[in-house]
Amino acid sequence: MISMIRIDDRLVHGQVAVKWSKELGISRIVVVSDSIAQNEIQVSALKMAGPSGVKVAVLSLEKAIAILSDPRSEQLKILVVTNEPKYVAGLVPKLKEKPMLNMANYGRIGGSLSDKEKITETVYLSEEDKETLKEIFDAGYDFSYQPLPDDTPQSLKSLIGG
Secondary structure, eight states: OEEEEEEOTTOSSHIIIIIIHHHHTOSEEEEEOHHHHTOHHHHHHHHHHSOTTOEEEEEOHHHHHHHHHSGGGGGSOEEEEESOHHHHHHHGGGOSSOOEEEEOSBSSSSSOGGGSEEOSSSBEEOHHHHHHHHHHHHTTOOEEEOSSTTSOOEEHHHHHTO
């Protein structure tokens, strides 16, 4: 079972590895990124960043869809983390379940901030990001903007003005 899908530039880091893993009681973290899955050094670093007792897998979108759709995954508590909205847009229509979506710490790494709109202190979106998120919203999903489990969740759709 997928407990949550989170978009976060930093992927597996303190907030995800410690706070969210503990809050959600997960046993697996699945990082979804086609490019990172091909980089052995990044894969190794992400696996080492996982908390004790939680297995980390770094998968391409295609492989993630196959594994997360496998009935054996229903017995696990999984946190999916990605660094791009396009992976959420590609993943959620293929899932039987409708997991909670979360976004924080996105858009400040890579590219110029002048080309992005500041949505919150930790979320900056390009026009392409907004278009991808609109597709996800139109499919009946919303994201909570909630950097930490103790923070009050806010609707990303409302924050964007959609």
